[in-house]
Amino acid sequence: MKFEELQLIEPILRAVQDEGYTNPSPIQEQAIPPALAGRDVLGCAQTGTGKTAAFAIPILQHLTAQKLESGRQRVIRALILTPTRELALQICDSFKAYGHYLRLRTAVIFGGVSQNPQVDELKRGIDILVATPGRLNDLIGQGYIDLQNVETLVLDEADRMLDMGFIHDVEKVITRVPSERQTLFFSATMPDSIMRLCNRILTDPVKVAVTPVSSTVDLIEQALYYVDKTNKRKLLLYLLKNPALVSVLVFTFTKHGADRVVRELEKGGVHAQAIHGNKSQNARQNALNAFKNGDIRVLVATDIAARGIDIDELSHVINYDLPNIPETYVHRIGRTGRAGLGGTAISFCCFDEKESLAEIEKLIGKKIPVVEDHPFPMEIFVQTPKQPRQPRQRIASERGKQLSARKTADGVPTKPGGNRSKPKYSRKG
Template identity: 55%
Template sequence: MNFKELKLNRPILRAIAEQGYDTPTLVQEKAIPVILEKHDLIASAQTGTGKTAAFALPILQQLFDKQDAPKKGKKIRALIVSPTRELALQIEENFKVYSTYTNLRTTVVFGGASIEPQKDILRKGVDILVATPGRLLDLHKQDIVNLDYIETFVLDEADLMLDMGFIDDVKKIERLCPSEKQTLLFSATMPYKVEHLANSILTDPKKVFVAPNSATAKGIHELLYFVPKPKKIELCLHLLRNTIKGTIVIFRRTKYGVDKLEKTLLRNNYKAVSIHGDKSQSGRQEALNSFKKGDANILIATDVAARGIDIDSLDAVINFDLPSKPETYVHRIGRTARAGKSGGAYSFCSADEKAYVVSIQKLINKHITVEEDHPYPLDPKAKPEVHKKKGSKHKKGRKSIASKKKKKRWY
């Protein structure tokens, strides 16, 4: 199938062709006709399957007839809500590329950046708004954003949105839009809470499920290293020196862990940058840009910060900390070996992460090859570290002898 068969109009087809795409991905092939027929939609597809174009192209097609409203007369007719700033920026970029030969205007609003320039653009009038939940509600409260004319409402990465605690905001935004609208929900995984949300905001939706979330891409060479927790950094340096080359994303569980590893790699003269939720928006964007341009070849990130970021042709992914959710493992390593290329996925497992390996292998339905030939093997009998809080040596409610001595008696 090619894009022409999806009944898209010529200006949109021209923009797609200029990007070098001629055949739609599976999710695009299934979702675009459903959206053009004005049905509500639930789509489950992994990161990297072309989800953004699956909703961007039909939305641009549907708004094509309304594109020539004067700037001031433009109303927001499509709203895309995204959980992270990076993802929101990426969606906006895609809309702008695909709408090159139309007069449709797209903008993005998100927290962590100055609100005034965002207000100025919105006052000038836009057709399509991409937003993170918090900033969107702020702007609505200030009467800058009017959602009365929304025709299509898209929730992207719905599972991450709920994991980040945005469920009340999402429901509030949905209620602010007209009841007669088309709602599209895209999610990488379909846990119960996403289905529950879908049932509450969608009307008789069509469903598109592309490849089970459990399949890992064919071209990925997966290796598992059992290593004591304190030796993970040593192992990482050892592999970077001897085995892993090229562009690499390293995943850590915490923001503190990301910062710590970045400092170590920089001290060892590696070109590394990092992104996580506590970094300023400009800091995150700067790090991403220098990674994309090739000024840095290692990006260290938490899952939330890296979700949905489009990075082409990664050579390797390192799971420095194994994720507690097995689906996250599939997402992480799915960033390499895209578009038929090959790539490596290297996972470090300490004694307290062995249970995660079991659930990951159950999900992907195969054993990950264990690499035993490395300098920091884990003792097979090693038990997970148990961190006990040290209590006070004093009994509760008893004063220490010293404080009793100091006390001057009044009698």
């Protein structure tokens, strides 16, 4: 099928062609027609399948069909909720790209940065708002956002929003949009909590399921390296000597682990930057831009970026630490092999992570091929004992010990400043 067969208006077709697309992806082919017809859509699709265009194109066409009256203030007519800042920015960029030849305004709001530029853009009037739930509710509470004119509500990466604890913020937003609306709901997984939310907010939805989360993208080549935890850094540097690893996204389990990997890579002569929740929004965006532009070869990330990074032609994903949630593995490796391109996902596994590996292989329904010919094979085959937490002790300084030991002749302790405390006397009547 060609995009021309989806009955799209000429300005959108031209913008899609400018982006280099000729054939819709399966999720786009199945979701765009019912969305154009005004139906609610329930889409189950993992990252990298083209979900953004599946809801952005119908929204742009719908809003263009309803002409804005001359002189009338623009109001928010489409709202897209998404869990992370990075994903919000990318969705906004997609709306601007597909709507390049349309007279529609799109804005994005998220936390972690000053709200003032966002508020200024809202005051100028917009048609489409992309938002993270926390900042959205904050600005609603301050009176800067009114959602009573929303015609289409999109929940993107709904399962991730629930995982990140946004369920109450999402519920608040739903109560503020009109009950008579179109709702487009997309999630990579469909646990019971998601289905209960779907049943409450969707009306007779068209269900679209493409590439279920348990089946990873076929074009992604997967490889597994058994390695001791202490040798992961050496193995990573060893693999990065291969020039075929052109652009590498490395996932670690913790924020401190990401920073530590970056330091070790820099010591080994490999330029890298980290992106995680402790970084400011500007620092995260600068690191992402440097990676996209090829200024750095390696980007090290925690799972906050697993669904928020969209990079064309990413050659490799490396799981430096295996995730303890098997679905997260699928989301991570889905960063490569996008838009029909190939890619490679490499995973390191120490003995402590073998249980997580078993759960991942059960989910994807196959064994990950093991690479045995490497210089750092696993040699530790016992569980690393967890160190007991040591109670914090207050250690007195030598000066403090001396002061506490000193007594005056009348038994009154000396004050820290060295002055003797005056004894208290009671006045006898």
